[in-house]
Amino acid sequence: MAQVGFIGLGNMGGPMAINLVKAGHQVKVFDLSDQAIASVVEQGAIAVNSANDVALNADFIITMLPAGKHVAGLYLGENGLLSVVNQDTLMIDSSTIDAATARLVAQAAQDQGISFIDAPVSGGVGGAVAGSLSFICGGEAAHFEQAKTVLDDMGKNIFHAGSVGAGQVAKICNNMLLSILMAGTSEALQMGIDNGLDPKVLSEIMLKSSGKNWCLELYNPVPGVMESVPSSNNYQGGFMVDLMLKDLGLAAEAAQQSKSSTPLGSLARSMYAMHSRHGAGGDDFSSIIKVFSPKK
Numbered sequence: 510m511a512q513v514g515f516i517g518l519g520n521m522g523g524p525m526a527i528n529l530v531k532a533g534h535q536v537k538v539f540d541l542s543d544q545a546i547a548s549v550v551e552q553g554a555i556a557v558n559s560a561n562d563v564a565l566n567a568d569f570i571i572t573m574l575p576a577g578k579h580v581a582g583l584y585l586g587e588n589g590l591l592s593v594v595n596q597d598t599l600m601i602d603s604s605t606i607d608a609a610t611a612r613l614v615a616q617a618a619q620d621q622g623i624s625f626i627d628a629p630v631s632g633g634v635g636g637a638v639a640g641s642l643s644f645i646c647g648g649e650a651a652h653f654e655q656a657k658t659v660l661d662d663m664g665k666n667i668f669h670a671g672s673v674g675a676g677q678v679a680k681i682c683n684n685m686l687l688s689i690l691m692a693g694t695s696e697a698l699q700m701g702i703d704n705g706l707d708p709k710v711l712s713e714i715m716l717k718s719s720g721k722n723w724c725l726e727l728y729n730p731v732p733g734v735m736e737s738v739p740s741s742n743n744y745q746g747g748f749m750v751d752l753m754l755k756d757l758g759l760a761a762e763a764a765q766q767s768k769s770s771t772p773l774g775s776l777a778r779s780m781y782a783m784h785s786r787h788g789a790g791g792d793d794f795s796s797i798i799k800v801f802s803p804k805k
């Protein structure tokens with residue numbers, strides 16, 4: 510059993526912290542929202558009064574915050590987490606943030622002899638509740654091995670992408686590709702529908718042909734083709750358009766910094782932004798097919 514501090518108990522962090530409690534760890538928690546704290550304390554976590562109180566005697570501190578500015582604000586500065594944490598603690602940031610902030614925080618930690626890895630997740634709220642998340646980690650190999658002690662209790666696939674920041678980069682590469690695949694799959698399916706094809710039959714054909722991909726296989730965007738996917742539930746549940754848009758923004762920032770050419774990623778970002786502006790920000794990202802469909 511480890512002593513774990515957990516900060517950021519929202520849609521993802523709440524169920525992740527609960528899974529650590531269920532695995533038998535002692536989990537001290539903090540969030541800016543009292544309601545978020547109450548829902549995990551109900552399940553056996555211990556509330557403390559501030560983020561810095563979480564650090565006391567912790568073997569691991571896990572943070573799960575909205576964006577880079579929240580992570581920098583929490584870790585850095587005169588009274589930041591790094592100013593109180595002891596040198597035996599491994600800090601794990603599982604938020605999805607820009608790689609530059611992850612590296613900045615890691616450097617500040619290293620300057621004080623404190624271990625830090627970035628470990629963004631994939632798998633959504635369902636994966637957080639089920640304990641089946643994928644963790645994509647960046648950091649030293651020894652820290653990665655140490656982190657598995659707790660990551661294994663919240664996830665199924667634990668990857669080591671490379672040095673610190675690499676977890677964030679790998680995650681946005683994957684999500685940029687996913688956004689493109691979903692838009693491309695939607696475009697092809699809609700063209701088939703417009704030309705009189707049954708989307709179920711067309712999907713079966715493409716699944717056995719060179720157009721086969723994850724969206725066709727597990728997440729078809731056309732309502733009624735597959736059961737138990739967001740498209741058959743009015744695009745509710747799943748991975749929200751606005752979260753995809755956030756990741757595409759991080760991908761654009763990374764591409765800018767590395768001078769990478771990402772024309773399809775840029776186009777996908779623009780499409781998801783337009784879709785969000787038309788009111789679909791809270792819908793699942795497979796609803797991007799509506800951009801191609803005739804208005805009903």
Ligand code: NAD
Nearest residue numbers: 517518519520521522540541542574575579604605633634
């Ligand atoms: P959320 O907004 O539901 O939760 C964030 C929590 O952080 C909130 O409870 C907020 O009160 C708390 N918080 C913010 N600043 C804080 C601070 N300084 N101290 C303490 N608590 C603070 O967000 P979420 O959906 O849980 O997402 C968290 C991270 O996971 C994000 O980076 C997101 O991109 C990533 N992510 C989300 C999903 C998803 O499907 N929701 C999937 C994969 C990754």
